[in-house]
Amino acid sequence: MARRLKNKSLYCNGLAGVLLMAICVSPGVAAQFPDVIDQRSVLSTQASHATLLSIARAGERLVAVGERGVVVLSDDSGRTWRQVQVPVSSTLTAVQFVNSRQGWAVGHSGVILHSGDAGQSWTLQLDGRRAAQQELNDAQTAALEPNADEGAQRRLVAAQRLVTDGPDKPFLALSFSDTMHGLAVGAYGLVMRTEDGGMTWQSWMGRIPNIQGLHLYAVAQAGDRYYLAGEQGLLIRSLDGGKSFEKLDSPYEGTYFSLALDSDGAVLIGGLRGNVFRSRDQGNNFEAMNNPVPVSLGSAIRIGQQVLWVNQAGGVLRSTGDSSTLQPLATPAAPALTAVVDAPDGSLVGVGFAGTARLAISNVNATSSNPERAVAE
Structure with missing residues (x-):
């Protein structure tokens, strides 16, 4: 090998x-x-700030x-x-x-x-x-x-x-x-x-x-x-x-x-x-x-009628079936994100190298062409 x-x-x-x-x-x-297979995970009060x-x-x-x-x-x-x-x-x-x-x-x-x-x-x-x-x-x-x-x-x-x-x-x-x-x-x-x-x-x-x-x-x-x-x-x-x-x-x-x-x-x-x-x-x-x-x-995730993409810089982009162009939905936060999901309250929540972050995007399904900055609330 x-x-x-x-x-x-x-x-x-x-x-x-x-x-x-x-x-x-x-x-x-x-x-x-x-052998990490045989060891239980360690609990920490800082777990939400770990690399996720x-x-x-x-x-x-x-x-x-x-x-x-x-x-x-x-x-x-x-x-x-x-x-x-x-x-x-x-x-x-x-x-x-x-x-x-x-x-x-x-x-x-x-x-x-x-x-x-x-x-x-x-x-x-x-x-x-x-x-x-x-x-x-x-x-x-x-x-x-x-x-x-x-x-x-x-x-x-x-x-x-x-x-x-x-x-x-x-x-x-x-x-x-x-x-x-x-x-x-x-x-x-x-x-x-x-x-x-x-x-x-x-x-x-x-x-x-x-x-x-x-x-x-x-x-x-x-x-x-x-x-x-x-x-x-x-x-x-x-x-x-x-x-x-x-x-x-x-x-x-x-x-x-x-x-x-x-x-x-x-x-x-x-x-x-x-x-x-x-x-x-x-x-x-x-x-x-x-x-x-x-x-x-x-990473990519389908949410409703759209697919959200997370890039290496932590930016979030959107694609829809009726368009051949990805639309920036959020500009990069610091540090970078690795994945996002739509939260129950309609917001977008991301994870990355500094843990979790609620993104300043009030409506994931909005169609505005103006990108919003992805920052933790």
Whole structure:
């Protein structure tokens, strides 16, 4: 894996720096640190000021996650926050709730956490050790099939390496369509699937056309359609509920960090240098969208009839189905934001390298062309 780590070193100094911290540490060095999978997160009165990477709504509650297993909750639209403890101290990279109570978070060391009470308590459903072993088991079975090809053998070798390396690979994104069905993706092509709410997880790495093991940064689904996006312009699609996947022709060779499906079903992808593309035919063809702020886009979220994008500088932009141009909604705050969500009171709440911030945007759905400054209230 040392060769791959060397090739990935450039990602340790940019948009994905925090997300990929685990990748930039060799297995030998990582082994010297306490096993964060087995250590509960540390409670701190300053948790809401920690580096936070993702935020989601659980009904009337906001849930944000970040470094060292920090999870903070707000019941007043982001004005005040309190920390809850989780069973790991791994950095958490993404969080999603499918209703007011059921949610999942993923992160470093291959961890997947579940909450059934709006983020108040969490259980560990999967970690990197079990994920690697699951992939090895599946790869061994596939290699013994009568029609096994060279690809099956390559998968087996890669799976054996996963087990040998230990739980040093992070999950970077997740997508649940309901309380039962979800997908988690991450570094080196990690893909895990559940159909029972996370009680069990299966490796889907053998289904994904990603021979190089490129990092997967984003995933989205709607019905039987799945879309995955990652480094070096990697775009993957399934139109049959995950039974088969195909690699799409990418309009861009750079890395994609964000992916969203708009209210009309169009596929939107964003990545390095502010490049944004849209497909109205399920990914067969893409058109470039105009982004007046050529800064890398780290996250995207659909809110009503629009998609909000957060760029590396902390700016927030909006795209709508009837426009081919992104509209700046908020100019950068200091420090940068990593994600935003619409709060129950209609405001926009962001998280980033200095924790949480209520943004000075009174109506997320406003259509004014005048950008507002994103500052903490």
